[in-house]
Amino acid sequence: MKSMTREYGARAIRLSPLLAVLLAARHAWADGPQATPDIFAPASTPAQSIVGLSIFTLAITGAIFVVVGGLLTFAIIRYRERSTDAASEPPQIYGSVQVELAWTVIPILIVVVLFLTTARIIFAIQDAPEPKSALDVTVVGHQFWWEYRYPKLGIVTANELHVPVGKATYLRLLSADVMHSFWVPQLAGKTDVVPNHPNETWIEPQHTGLYVGQCAQFCGVEHAKMLIRVYVDTPEQFAAWVHDQQQPAPSDPEVAAGRRVFETNACTNCHRIAGTPARGTFGPDLTHLASRATLASGAVINNPQNLREWIKDPDHFKEGVLMPAMQLSDLQIDQLVAYLSTLH
Ligand code: HEC
Numbered sequence: 001m002k003s004m005t006r007e008y009g010a011r012a013i014r015l016s017p018l019l020a021v022l023l024a025a026r027h028a029w030a031d032g033p034q035a036t037p038d039i040f041a042p043a044s045t046p047a048q049s050i051v052g053l054s055i056f057t058l059a060i061t062g063a064i065f066v067v068v069g070g071l072l073t074f075a076i077i078r079y080r081e082r083s084t085d086a087a088s089e090p091p092q093i094y095g096s097v098q099v100e101l102a103w104t105v106i107p108i109l110i111v112v113v114l115f116l117t118t119a120r121i122i123f124a125i126q127d128a129p130e131p132k133s134a135l136d137v138t139v140v141g142h143q144f145w146w147e148y149r150y151p152k153l154g155i156v157t158a159n160e161l162h163v164p165v166g167k168a169t170y171l172r173l174l175s176a177d178v179m180h181s182f183w184v185p186q187l188a189g190k191t192d193v194v195p196n197h198p199n200e201t202w203i204e205p206q207h208t209g210l211y212v213g214q215c216a217q218f219c220g221v222e223h224a225k226m227l228i229r230v231y232v233d234t235p236e237q238f239a240a241w242v243h244d245q246q247q248p249a250p251s252d253p254e255v256a257a258g259r260r261v262f263e264t265n266a267c268t269n270c271h272r273i274a275g276t277p278a279r280g281t282f283g284p285d286l287t288h289l290a291s292r293a294t295l296a297s298g299a300v301i302n303n304p305q306n307l308r309e310w311i312k313d314p315d316h317f318k319e320g321v322l323m324p325a326m327q328l329s330d331l332q333i334d335q336l337v338a339y340l341s342t343l344h
């Protein structure tokens, strides 16, 4: 985390000192495993067009700023009041057709250019036809976590999306409750997730790696910890991940006690574990919980201590979360953690 702060800090200093201060402040507040995405390092097709457009717009508006600011500074210094000035007002000039035409027509042209360039990119992204080879994923926003369904592959998982590199993935965005917004800046633009109104977006990543994002629509108290992690895998890694996810949950006789605690408590009403009677859909699918790097939509690292803490009191990590503290004994929690840790 520290070295990452330094890395982003160094890059940002080149951009602007103010941005560096903002980024450093964001890192100081963040206490979860989430890093700040570098919006100037796109890794997927729509994000690249968006960054290109942003830089073009910044260049034009930057040039306007330099010209206007320069003229203003020049006028302030060159024509400032001097003690040798006559006491009367300078000559007042009214109505110059040339000057007025220039400052009307030039801004209109600039706005037209910016408008047309933006419209072209919006339509290029929105109307891109879905290739036959594309991977389909249904993303369901929940207060305060993400469900990912791969309808053609028969996979259901949560919070950590896996996609293959170099291939288009089409995301169908649905909401189970309120409005959310799906935003992974290095992969694509922001798309709202609206109840009863399916939206679509797509990504085509060119580099493997982990790309982070977050729900960008205030959706309730724990909106800030509704983080997104997208793993862009090599085709081999992705195929192996798909194969693992398609298996039912492992059933290790050594952790039968924990499994019994799970199956005899209300956990089963909210969570599904494939291959067991647990079929709840209100909370994340736990079939392969141990294969995920984080818990609770990226709020904390997935390890036995955090898992224990989470089951004992989910509010501890995510205040206002929609999973209740189940009032289990320490022994029951230990058994549960042992069981859940085997769900690779
Ligand atoms: C009333 C429904 C409900 C019950 C009962 C419930 N949970 Fe949850 N659980 C949730 C919700 C909702 C989340 C998602 C929380 C979030 O990230 O905002 C969750 C998240 C989790 C997670 C983290 C999953 C992930 O991928 O991040 C684990 C582990 C978990 N629950 C275990 C349990 C266990 C064990 C029990 C029983 C002792 C249990 N839950 C009972 C609703 C429930």
Ligand SMILES: [Cu+2]
Pocket: 141, 142, 143, 144, 179, 180, 181, 215, 216, 217, 218, 219, 223, 226
């Ligand atoms: Cu949200």
